[in-house]
Amino acid sequence: METRRASVSTMQQGDDRVSTGIGSLDKLIEGGLVRGDTTIVAGQPGTGKTTMGLQFLVHGAVRCGENGVYASVIESGEKLKRNARRFGWDLDALEKEGKIQLVSLQSTMKAGVSTALETVLEALHTVNARRLVFDSLSALMTAFESTAEARSFLHIMLKFLEAANCTTLMISEVPWGRQQLGTNFEEFLGDGLIVLESSFDNSRIRRRIYIPKMRGTENRLEGYDYYITREGFALAPTPIPPDKIR
Ligand SMILES: Nc1ncnc2c1ncn2[C@@H]1O[C@H](COP(=O)(O)OP(=O)(O)O)[C@@H](O)[C@H]1O
Numbered sequence: 001m002e003t004r005r006a007s008v009s010t011m012q013q014g015d016d017r018v019s020t021g022i023g024s025l026d027k028l029i030e031g032g033l034v035r036g037d038t039t040i041v042a043g044q045p046g047t048g049k050t051t052m053g054l055q056f057l058v059h060g061a062v063r064c065g066e067n068g069v070y071a072s073v074i075e076s077g078e079k080l081k082r083n084a085r086r087f088g089w090d091l092d093a094l095e096k097e098g099k100i101q102l103v104s105l106q107s108t109m110k111a112g113v114s115t116a117l118e119t120v121l122e123a124l125h126t127v128n129a130r131r132l133v134f135d136s137l138s139a140l141m142t143a144f145e146s147t148a149e150a151r152s153f154l155h156i157m158l159k160f161l162e163a164a165n166c167t168t169l170m171i172s173e174v175p176w177g178r179q180q181l182g183t184n185f186e187e188f189l190g191d192g193l194i195v196l197e198s199s200f201d202n203s204r205i206r207r208r209i210y211i212p213k214m215r216g217t218e219n220r221l222e223g224y225d226y227y228i229t230r231e232g233f234a235l236a237p238t239p240i241p242p243d244k245i246r
């Protein structure tokens with residue numbers, strides 16, 4: 001009881017948190033993401049970025065009354081639906097109920113910045129979205145003819161998201177063997193950064209999550225092991241002990 005009172009009193013006034021749908025992650029970040037903020041989720045292929053994004057949207061739509069859009073430059077809506085089904089998330093039903101919209105941007109991007117923007121903004125408007133997942137920043141860079149186009153797309157979209165108070169996960173694909181994020185958009189995206197990492201440990205893959213940056217949230221320097229199960233994403237309850245860090 002005492003601890004609870006203390007933690008509530010240290011919260012900033014008007015601090016409105018958005019649950020990620022991953023309880024173990026929410027606990028680390030003072031209840032969730034700050035409403036309206038944009039957080040980069042960076043990681044190598046297969047680390048669970050898409051899974052995290054879907055979990056965030058499904059949780060919002062089913063449990064929080066917050067509708068959402070998944071805008072993908074990489075995957076078709078069908079593929080997302082198939083992947084989501086493995087976790088028991090019925091995107092088809094949520095789409096029919098008008099709670100979620102899946103937008104495939106692959107062909108739209110070739111038509112230029114304004115068409116691509118129109119597609120995303122229209123989807124956000126249609127479901128009155130409070131959450132967005134954009135997959136991915138790296139694909140955005142290559143989908144347009146020039147970096148200038150990608151920048152202007154991102155700039156306008158972020159302005160809109162801010163005005164709409166829409167909480168956003170921006171996925172960033174990190175190529176295998178690289179440490180940096182692999183895009184040069186970070187200057188736009190100041191609010192938060194979640195890094196998902198896969199490494200080989202005793203001949204098996206070990207998954208770790210780090211949160212180097214989260215606006216308005218106490219810093220968490222420790223890494224945590226995480227797991228992907230039939231229920232989705234979950235973090236190990238305790239940080240990785242210092243002697244286990246490479
Ligand atoms: N039911 C499940 N149980 C355990 N792991 C799963 C399950 N479904 C998918 N996965 C794993 O989770 C990962 C999900 O990848 P995904 O979210 O698509 O990653 P990314 O978007 O980062 O490439 C894959 O490596 C896959 O093997």
Ligand SMILES: [Mg+2]
Nearest residue numbers: 049050051135
């Ligand atoms: Mg993915």
